[in-house]
Amino acid sequence: MFKIALFYYLSFMNKQLSTKKIYNYLNNEEDERSSKGINDDASEYTPKNYFLIMLSSTLTKLGDTLSNPKTVLTWVMSYVNAPVYLxxxxxxxxxxxxxxxxxVIAGYIKTKKKxxxxxxxxxxxxxxxxxxxxxxxxxTTGSKAGWFIMLFLVLFSLSRGLCSVASKDVLGKTIPKQKRGKLKGYTDSVAGVLVLLAGLYLMYQSKNxxxxxxxxxxxxxxxxxxxxxxxxxAMIREFPGETSNEKNGWKEALESIKIVKSDTHFRNFIIARSLLLCSALTAPFYVLLAQNYLGKEGFLLGLFILxxxxxxxLSAPVWGRMADVNSKNVMVIAAIIASLLGIIMFVLISYVPNLKNAYWLYPLAFFLLGIAxxxxxxxxxxxIVDMAEGNKRTDYVSISNTIIGLILLITGGISALASMISTEGIILVLSLLGVLGAYKSYKLPNVE
Known part of the structure; x- marks a missing residue:
């Protein structure tokens, strides 16, 4: 079915006039050769590249959902009796x-024209x-299964790093400014439809x-x-871009990391982004709350995915359009929503005990958290894509992701706090950090 859909989609892509019309409609574009942030040659292929990137990203987002570590992989490892510590x-x-x-990956990528x-x-x-x-x-089962899954998960993560750095470079070279946010928004919306269908299917299958x-x-x-x-x-039309002659990835990395000290704007962005992790880090604890008070049915897993x-x-196209106008304000508003939601959930669970077993509460909270x-x-x-161009953008993306990765690895042990404070207490702490993240985001300069 997907092969058939892909065939018709790519056949449609070859009809340049129709592609341009749809691209212009989606972006309220009068000048189809608008090239803010890219060169004139690349602007000719912008409509086609726009939809190729959208389709490619939609496919990976569906894959991400169906192999999500917070839900699917956790359930799978539990089924094969993998050790809890893994x-x-x-x-x-x-x-x-x-x-x-x-x-380090960025040092290698910067040597490539495409x-x-x-x-x-x-x-x-x-x-x-x-x-x-x-x-x-x-x-396989037991510890053997657990360790093999971890091994392949490490390979998956390293491969994901390649895509993360390269995709932002390609996006910056092929899609003009003030179009990138809408592209991401439309992609998330289309992927959301597929994720919704996947959730419905999992809910149905759980009954069987x-x-x-x-x-x-x-x-x-x-x-x-x-x-x-x-x-x-592979079908994206990418033109050669800026390169670096530095072959030593580690040396390049050490030189690049100095940007954090010298570039105040970039440093403040990293601080803000670190605090905004609250929206991602609180998600598994909402699921844990539901499991604690409602049980661990497969139906519930499908409901959360749905x-x-x-x-x-509902939200991604709106966020995307807003981000093209002022992306830092999107960060601020979304962080405030996530933080207020966490604070409200803490109050409800702690002081309104009758709501603990309300089946509607947790999916509703997860829905609002998903929007945020x-x-x-x-x-x-x-x-971050609009902050800079060329190799400087590559440095910004790679350095910020490396630092955030380190922070995630450290805070990944936050689940150990569950033995000392309540799950809702962890949500409250993370939400208060989110309030600070909203403030730091507000203080960032505009880049659009």
């Missing part, structure tokens, strides 16, 4: 593993890694008794999304 590490390893090495092939290689490696996790789930075979096949399907994404991304997809569908997190992601991604 399960507690899957989220920080998946997230930080893709970020920590980026400062960077889309780095993304293609990274996507193929992610496909292999996720497929390997699926086979591990089918044929989903087992380890079902979840492993789900992971196989997720892996195939990265392979399709690589095929689509409302998260719905949140993207979508805004935080779109805002900070658009902001």
């Amino acid at each position: 399960i507690s590490f899957i989220v920080p390893i998946r997230e930080s593993g893709s970020m920590l090495p980026q400062i 960077r889309k092939w780095i993304y293609v290689i990274g996507s193929v490696l992610q496909c292999f890694s996720v497929m390997a996790i699926g086979f591990t789930t089918l044929y 008794g989903a087992d380890v075979t079902f979840y492993s096949y789900t992971i196989f399907f997720a892996g195939s999304m990265w392979l399709l994404s690589a095929l689509v991304y 409302v998260n997809g719905l949140a993207s569908i 997190h979508s805004g935080v992601r779109l805002g900070r991604k658009t902001y």
Whole structure:
């Protein structure tokens, strides 16, 4: 089905006039050759590249959802009886593993005139890694399964790092300013529809008794999304860009890290982004609250995936348009929503005990958190792409991701606090940090 859809989609892409019309409509564009932030040659291919990037990103977002460490991988490792201490590490390893090495990866990427092939290689490696996790789930159990899954998860994360740095470079070279936020917004919205359908399917399947075979096949399907994404991304028309002659990745990394000390604007962005992690870090604790008070049914897993997809569908296009006008304000508003939600949830759980067992409360809270997190992601991604051009953009992306990866690895142990304070207490602490993140984001200068 996906191959057929891909064939018709790419056939449609060859009709340049129709592509340009839709591109202009989506972006309220009168001048179809608008090239703010890119060269004139690249602007000719902007409409086609716009939809290729959208399709490629949509596929990977669906793959991400169906192999999410906070939900699907946690359930899978539980099914195969992997050690609990390994399960507690899957989220920080998946997230930080893709970020920590980026400062070294960037040194290599900057030597390449075209960077889309780095993304293609990274996507193929992610496909292999996720497929390997699926086979591990089918044929091994216990500690052996747990360690193999962790091994392939590390490979997945490193491959993800390649895509993260390369994709922002390609986006900056192929899509004009004030169009990038809308592109991300539309992508998240389309992906949200697919995620919503996936959630509905998981809810339906849970009634039929989903087992380890079902979840492993789900992971196989997720892996195939990265392979399709690589095929689509290879069709992007990218023109040669700025390069660096530095071959020593470690030396380049040490030189690049000095930017944090010398560039006040960039340093303040990193501080703000670190504090805005609250929207991501609180998500598993909302799920944990629901499990504590409602149980661990498969139906509940599907419901959380469904409302998260719905949140993207409704909010991402709005956030995207807002980000093209003022991305830092999107970061501020989204952080305030996430923080206020956490504070309100703490009050309700702590002082209104009758609501603890309300089935509607947790999906509703997760839906609102999904809206806020979508805004935080779109805002900070658009902001950093618009902050600079060329290799300086590559430095900004790689350095900030490396630092955030380190912070994630450190804060990944926050789950240990659950034994000392309540789950709702952790949500409150993270939400208060989010308030500070909103303030630091507000103090950043505009870049649009």
